[in-house]
Amino acid sequence: MDTPSAGHDTAATAEFREFYELHHAELARLANSLSGEADGADDLAADALVALWHRWDRVRAAAHPAAYARGVVANLVRSRIRSAVRERRRLALCWTDGHGRVDGPDVPAVVDVRAALRGLTFRKRACVVLRHAFDLSERDTAHTLGISVGTVKSQTAKGVAQLEQALGGAQPALGRARRA
Known part of the structure; x- marks a missing residue:
């Protein structure tokens, strides 16, 4: 360049x-x-x-x-x-x-956050990662993924719940979904 x-x-x-x-x-x-x-x-x-x-x-x-x-x-x-x-x-x-x-x-795999994340659908994973790992607001996450804010809220909540279940009920470092 x-x-x-x-x-x-x-x-x-x-x-x-x-x-x-x-x-x-x-x-x-x-x-x-x-x-x-x-x-x-x-x-x-x-x-x-x-x-x-x-x-x-x-x-x-x-x-x-x-x-x-x-x-x-x-x-x-x-x-x-x-x-x-x-x-x-x-x-x-x-x-x-x-x-x-x-x-x-x-061969059983060791369950960790990355493995649990891979178990999520792409949309849930993207919402959880953008909201929690990149600390984007619901609005910014929606804009990035081209989806509605409501979809971000529901997919993030479902994704975090699925992660909690995959990790044996332990609270992941992600915590609860944050407000925009």
């Missing part, structure tokens, strides 16, 4: 660099929290920033460019999760015994 490209002038390039410096780490943390994959989080954040750079004229004119960026990360994570699920289903078909059971041992 040393030279302006895609119709961007020097001022737009400098503005994007500043946006990148301010938000890259946050976007990587969000990708990690949503995907549960520390190794791929930086790649997801970078992919989101590349997409933002290609639409920078539109993004910089947005009322909340950071919220727009978080929405791009959420969509990329959702897409990656869907691809992984499809791949696991294909692999499971190859390794079943013909009766739908997978050959080999069923």
Whole structure:
């Protein structure tokens, strides 16, 4: 990005660099929290920033460019999760015994917050992570995910309840849903 490209002038390039410096780490943390994959989080954040750079004229004119960026990360994570699920289903078909059971041992996993988060639907996970790990208001979370505030409230409450159940009734570090 040393030279302006895609119709961007020097001022737009400098503005994007500043946006990148301010938000890259946050976007990587969000990708990690949503995907549960520390190794791929930086790649997801970078992919989101590349997409933002290609639409920078539109993004910089947005009322909340950071919220727009978080929405791009959420969509990329959702897409990656869907691809992984499809791949696991294909692999499971190859390794079943013909009766739908997978050959080999069923290794129990240690239950922790990340594993419990992976057990939530994407929308519940995104609401819980954005509200509690990133301390966004209900309104900002709704804006980021493109859903209503009411949906954020219900999905966060259901997600926290599901986490509490998965963690054996222990209060997760998330606490109760906060007010906007």
